[in-house]
Amino acid sequence: MGLAAAAVSSGKVVITPTDTVYGLSAAVFKPAEVAKLEAGERAAPWAEPVAKLYEIKGRPPQQPSLILARDWQYAAMLTLQPLERIQEFCEQLDHPLTALVRARQDWGPPTTNAKGAVAVRVPKNGLITILLRFCRFLYSASANYPAGREPHLLEQVPAPIFAKAGLAIDAGPSPLRESSYLVDFTARPPRPIRGDARLRAAIETIWS
Numbered sequence: 001m002g003l004a005a006a007a008v009s010s011g012k013v014v015i016t017p018t019d020t021v022y023g024l025s026a027a028v029f030k031p032a033e034v035a036k037l038e039a040g041e042r043a044a045p046w047a048e049p050v051a052k053l054y055e056i057k058g059r060p061p062q063q064p065s066l067i068l069a070r071d072w073q074y075a076a077m078l079t080l081q082p083l084e085r086i087q088e089f090c091e092q093l094d095h096p097l098t099a100l101v102r103a104r105q106d107w108g109p110p111t112t113n114a115k116g117a118v119a120v121r122v123p124k125n126g127l128i129t130i131l132l133r134f135c136r137f138l139y140s141a142s143a144n145y146p147a148g149r150e151p152h153l154l155e156q157v158p159a160p161i162f163a164k165a166g167l168a169i170d171a172g173p174s175p176l177r178e179s180s181y182l183v184d185f186t187a188r189p190p191r192p193i194r195g196d197a198r199l200r201a202a203i204e205t206i207w208s
C-alpha cells in the first residue's frame with residue numbers, strides 16, 4: 001500500500017478495494033491542510049484529484065462524494081456534530097454505514113451537499129484501512145460508470161476507467177458486493193437513505 005499512498009499523496013486517482021466494493025480513491029486534503037484540521041483550524045479541500053476522479057467516472061460535478069476517514073477521531077474533524085452515538089451505532093452493525101452529518105465548513109460540492117452536509121464512513125476492515133493510515137481522508141466512489149455494476153473484482157472495473165487511473169491494487173474479491181448503508185444523521189430521528197429492513201429496524205430500536 002506504500003505505492004498507493006504515494007500515488008494518492010501526489011494527487012493521483014487509485015483503484016483499490018474498499019470495505020465494500022472496488023472504488024476510485026483520491027486525496028481530500030493536501031498534507032498541510034490535514035495538519036490544519038488536526039490543529040482545529042479551517043482547511044481547504046484539494047480540488048484537482050477529485051476533479052480527475054469525477055472525470056474518470058463520468059460523474060456530475062455537483063453530486064457530492066463520500067469521504068472515508070482513518071478513524072472516528074478523524075471523522076470528527078469534518079463535522080461539529082457529535083459522533084459518539086453514531087459511532088456506537090455503526091459499531092453495532094455488521095454492514096458498513098456511511099453517515100451524512102453537518103460539515104464543519106460548507107466546502108461545497110463535491111465535499112458537501114447543498115445543505116452543507118458531508119457523507120463520511122470509517123471502514124472497519126480491508127486494505128483501505130491501511131491506506132487511510134497514511135492518507136487520513138479519501139474521496140471514494142465505486143469504480144464504475146453511473147448506474148453500472150459495482151465491481152467486486154478488479155477485472156470488473158471498466159477498461160477505460162482502469163486505463164485512466166494512476167494505479168490499481170488487486171487484492172482479490174472485495175469484502176462486499178454492494179454499497180454501504182447510507183443514513184442522514186442531520187435528521188431527527190435519523191433517516192435511512194440506502195439500506196434494508198435490518199437497518200430500519202436498528203434505527204427504530206436504538207433511536208426509539
